[in-house]
Amino acid sequence: MSFVIEIASSPDRDQLVAEIWWNEQMVAELRRGADSTIYLDMYPAPSQKPWSFKLEEWLRTVEEAKMRLG
Numbered sequence: 001m002s003f004v005i006e007i008a009s010s011p012d013r014d015q016l017v018a019e020i021w022w023n024e025q026m027v028a029e030l031r032r033g034a035d036s037t038i039y040l041d042m043y044p045a046p047s048q049k050p051w052s053f054k055l056e057e058w059l060r061t062v063e064e065a066k067m068r069l070g
Contacts (some may be wrong), residue, residue: 018065025054030065
C-alpha cells in the first residue's frame with residue numbers, strides 16, 4: 001500500500017493542511033505557520049507501536065505533501 005495525501009481544511013487551523021494517510025490511518029499533517037514555516041505534526045499509530053516506513057518513500061511523500069500544500 002502507498003501513502004495518500006489529502007489537502008484539507010481543518011476547523012482548528014487558519015490555513016489548509018496536507019494530511020498523510022497510510023492504511024486509512026492519518027500518520028501526519030503538514031501545515032504552514034503564521035510565519036510561513038512548514039510544520040509536521042505526527043500522530044501515534046493505533047497499535048501504540050512506532051510507525052515504520054521505508055525512509056525514501058516517507059521522504060518523497062513528505063516532499064510531495066509540502067509541494068501540494070503550496
